Amino acid sequence: MGETKHTKVLIIGSGPAGYTAGVYASRAMLEPILVQGIEPGGQLTTTTEVENYPGFTEVQGPDLMIKMQEHAQAMGCEIIGDIITELDTSRRPFVAKGDSGTTYTADAVILATGARAKWLGMESEEKFKGFGVSACATCDGFFYRGQEIVVIGGGNTAVEEALFLTNFASKVTLIHRRDELRAEKILQDRLFKNEKIETLWFHELEEVIGTESPLGVTGVKVKHTKTGEINEIPCAGVFVAIGHAPATELVKDVLETHNGGYVKVEAGSTRTSIPGIFAAGDLTDHVYRQAVTSAGMGCMAALDAEKFLAEQE
Numbered sequence: 240m241g242e243t244k245h246t247k248v249l250i251i252g253s254g255p256a257g258y259t260a261g262v263y264a265s266r267a268m269l270e271p272i273l274v275q276g277i278e279p280g281g282q283l284t285t286t287t288e289v290e291n292y293p294g295f296t297e298v299q300g301p302d303l304m305i306k307m308q309e310h311a312q313a314m315g316c317e318i319i320g321d322i323i324t325e326l327d328t329s330r331r332p333f334v335a336k337g338d339s340g341t342t343y344t345a346d347a348v349i350l351a352t353g354a355r356a357k358w359l360g361m362e363s364e365e366k367f368k369g370f371g372v373s374a375c376a377t378c379d380g381f382f383y384r385g386q387e388i389v390v391i392g393g394g395n396t397a398v399e400e401a402l403f404l405t406n407f408a409s410k411v412t413l414i415h416r417r418d419e420l421r422a423e424k425i426l427q428d429r430l431f432k433n434e435k436i437e438t439l440w441f442h443e444l445e446e447v448i449g450t451e452s453p454l455g456v457t458g459v460k461v462k463h464t465k466t467g468e469i470n471e472i473p474c475a476g477v478f479v480a481i482g483h484a485p486a487t488e489l490v491k492d493v494l495e496t497h498n499g500g501y502v503k504v505e506a507g508s509t510r511t512s513i514p515g516i517f518a519a520g521d522l523t524d525h526v527y528r529q530a531v532t533s534a535g536m537g538c539m540a541a542l543d544a545e546k547f548l549a550e551q552e
């Protein structure tokens with residue numbers, strides 16, 4: 240039998256939302272425990288330069304997350320390297336099981352388990368991730384000023400990303416497997432009217448090609464889905480825009496979700512459909528998906544949890 244640890248506030252996840260919740264909950268004297276999960280530091284540890292986090296003109300993603308962890312720790316947050324495998328929300332205190340064998344009991348829980356961009360799963364995509372291959376136009380579009388870019392996908396995400404990227408790129412080629420888009424009509428209209436965007440129908444990504452030293456993208460090989468013919472398109476950036484999946488495994492059967500599985504919170508708060516369970520960051524946010532918005536929601540979740548606990552006393 241592993242040990243049992245009790246806390247007033249259990250924070251699950253160590254991205255910007257989790258660590259910010261840790262800072263605020265610690266400063267509210269709630270002595271929080273934060274469980275980091277399989278990816279300590281969250282999504283930003285998988286990228287290089289971050290240029291849009293206030294206070295840092297430019298910072299490497301992993302460095303920013305180490306600073307956030309140190310900040311939460313310095314305020315008194317207990318940070319534990321463990322993965323929560325089960326969360327029982329039917330009783331109070333809530334009970335979370337850790338992969339390590341530890342059981343965590345908590346008067347309130349802040350869920351900050353984030354989301355994952357969906358990828359195509361090919362080797363060359365993995366190789367150039369962060370070096371020309373991206374899944375976030377808001378994060379990385381700025382790096383491609385005056386250059387040619389391709390976007391992969393056919394839904395709302397792909398069309399929105401393609402339109403946004405025309406603010407920077409000289410040309411955007413949208414590559415789609417079929418000859419029609421799943422995106423909303425209004426988005427499609429904007430796409431077809433935009434002179435910087437070319438749509439390549441009936442094609443799928445075959446391979447990302449580029450240089451080794453420095454590592455960087457120079458183009459893509461695409462395959463015609465009907466004829467099998469392979470063509471090359473020169474480009475400096477590849478944006479894979481086939482959607483995101485929120486990490487809701489622990490709660491998808493018990494909490495209300497919306498917009499394709501994101502945890503639903505009351506407008507203007509982080510309160511979920513179960514009192515005492517709060518959600519922050521990409522897990523609840525299908526729109527902005529940024530480090531700074533996640534951090535903002537982490538702050539809100541800690542303040543919401545503090546208020547909830549005060550009302551219980």
Ligand SMILES: Cc1cc2nc3c(=O)[nH]c(=O)nc-3n(C[C@H](O)[C@H](O)[C@H](O)COP(=O)(O)OP(=O)(O)OC[C@H]3O[C@@H](n4cnc5c(N)ncnc54)[C@H](O)[C@@H]3O)c2cc1C
Pocket residue numbers: 251252253254255256257274275276277278279280281282283285286288289290291292321322323324351352353354355356369373374375378379486489519520521522528529530531533
């Ligand atoms: C390649 C890339 C580049 C990006 N660039 C930028 C950028 O330049 N600027 C920007 O603002 N945003 C950027 N983003 C987006 C940004 O990273 C996210 O919006 C942000 O990290 C979301 O923070 P979060 O705290 O909600 O969750 P995440 O960062 O997704 O972290 C989730 C955390 O939950 C933990 N977790 C999950 N399941 C469990 C579990 N069962 N038990 C315990 N822990 C668990 C994980 O280990 C992880 O620590 C980028 C994203 C990617 C992928």
